Amino acid sequence: MSAPILITGGAQRLGLAIAKDLLSRQFKVIITYRSKKPSIDELIAQGCIAIQADFSTDNGIAACINEIQSHAQSIRAIIHNASDWDSEKSGMASGLDAAQIMQKMMQVHVSAPYQINLACKEMLTDHADIIHMTDYVQDKGSNKHIAYAASKAALHNLTLSFASLLAPSVKVNSIAPSLLMFNIDDTEQYKQKALSKSILGICPGAQEAVKAVNFLLNSDYVTGQTLHLNGGRHLK
Ligand SMILES: NC(=O)C1=CN([C@@H]2O[C@H](COP(=O)(O)OP(=O)(O)OC[C@H]3O[C@@H](n4cnc5c(N)ncnc54)[C@H](OP(=O)(O)O)[C@@H]3O)[C@@H](O)[C@H]2O)C=CC1
Numbered sequence: 001m002s003a004p005i006l007i008t009g010g011a012q013r014l015g016l017a018i019a020k021d022l023l024s025r026q027f028k029v030i031i032t033y034r035s036k037k038p039s040i041d042e043l044i045a046q047g048c049i050a051i052q053a054d055f056s057t058d059n060g061i062a063a064c065i066n067e068i069q070s071h072a073q074s075i076r077a078i079i080h081n082a083s084d085w086d087s088e089k090s091g092m093a094s095g096l097d098a099a100q101i102m103q104k105m106m107q108v109h110v111s112a113p114y115q116i117n118l119a120c121k122e123m124l125t126d127h128a129d130i131i132h133m134t135d136y137v138q139d140k141g142s143n144k145h146i147a148y149a150a151s152k153a154a155l156h157n158l159t160l161s162f163a164s165l166l167a168p169s170v171k172v173n174s175i176a177p178s179l180l181m182f183n184i185d186d187t188e189q190y191k192q193k194a195l196s197k198s199i200l201g202i203c204p205g206a207q208e209a210v211k212a213v214n215f216l217l218n219s220d221y222v223t224g225q226t227l228h229l230n231g232g233r234h235l236k
C-alpha cells in the first residue's frame with residue numbers, strides 16, 4: 001500500500017486544492033484541519049483521512065502527532081500549509097499584545113512544523129519530501145505583518161536545516177508565494193493594489209501552488225531551495 005501524503009490545514013484554499021489534486025491521482029492523503037467545514041466530508045468521501053488539530057498549543061501538536069502515527073506507518077511527503085495571516089493591527093484588535101502575536105505566529109508556522117518533522121522523520125519513505133509553505137516576505141519582511149513575516153523566515157530556515165539533516169533520502173523545500181488567492185473580505189481597492197505589486201499583475205489561484213507541489217514531488221535533485229511563486233514581484 002502506498003504511503004500517504006500529509007497536508008496540514010487541508011480543509012480550504014491552497015491546502016484543499018493540493019489534497020483534491022493528489023486524491024484525484026490516487027495518492028493516499030491525510031489532512032489536518034482546525035475547524036470543521038463541508039469540504040472535510042467531501043475529502044473523506046474520496047478516501048482522505050482527516051485529523052482535527054489545533055497547533056496553537058504543544059498539547060495540540062502532540063495529539064496531532066499521535067493521530068498521524070495511528071493512521072500511518074510511513075509517509076511519502078509532509079506539506080506544512082497550516083497558517084494564520086495575522087497583522088499587528090488585526091492581532092491587537094483581537095486583544096493580543098505583541099508577545100502573544102509573536103508567540104501565535106511562531107507556534108503555528110515554526111514550532112508545529114519543527115515538532116512534526118522530528119516526530120515523523122523515521123516514518124518518511126526513501127525519496128520523501130517535506131514542503132514548507134512560506135511566503136514572499138520570508139526574504140523581504142513586512143511592515144504590517146511583522147511577526148508573520150519573521151515566522152515565515154524562520155520556517156524557511158527550517159527548510160535549510162531539515163534539508164541538511166534528512167539528505168539524501170528526503171528532500172526539503174520551501175514554496176514562497178506572494179498573491180495566489182484573494183480572501184473573501186478583500187475590497188476591490190485592496191485587490192487592485194495587490195495585483196499592482198507584481199509585474200505579471202495577476203492572481204493565479206490555488207492551481208499555481210498545486211503545480212509547484214507536484215514539481216517538487218517529481219524532482220530528484222531539488223532540496224534546500226525556495227520555489228518563488230510571486231509574478232515577478234521582486235522585480236517591481
Ligand atoms: N493564499 C495566498 O495568496 C498565500 C498563501 N501563502 C501561504 O500558503 C499557505 C496556504 O495559504 P491559504 O490557503 O491562503 O491559507 P489559509 O489562510 O486558508 O489557512 C489554511 C488553514 O490553516 C489553518 N490553521 C490556521 N491556524 C491554525 C492552527 N493554529 N492550527 C491548525 N490549523 C490552523 C486554518 O484553519 P481554520 O480554517 O480553522 O482557520 C486554515 O484552514 C499558508 O501557509 C500561507 O501562509 C503565502 C502567500 C500567499
Ligand SMILES: Nc1nc2c(c(=O)[nH]1)N=C([C@H](O)[C@@H](O)CO)CN2
Nearest residue numbers: 083084085177178179180181183194
Ligand atoms: N495563511 C495565509 N497566509 C497568507 C494569505 C492568506 O490568505 N492566508 N494571503 C497572503 C496574501 O495573498 C499576500 O501574499 C498578498 O497580499 C499572504 N499570506
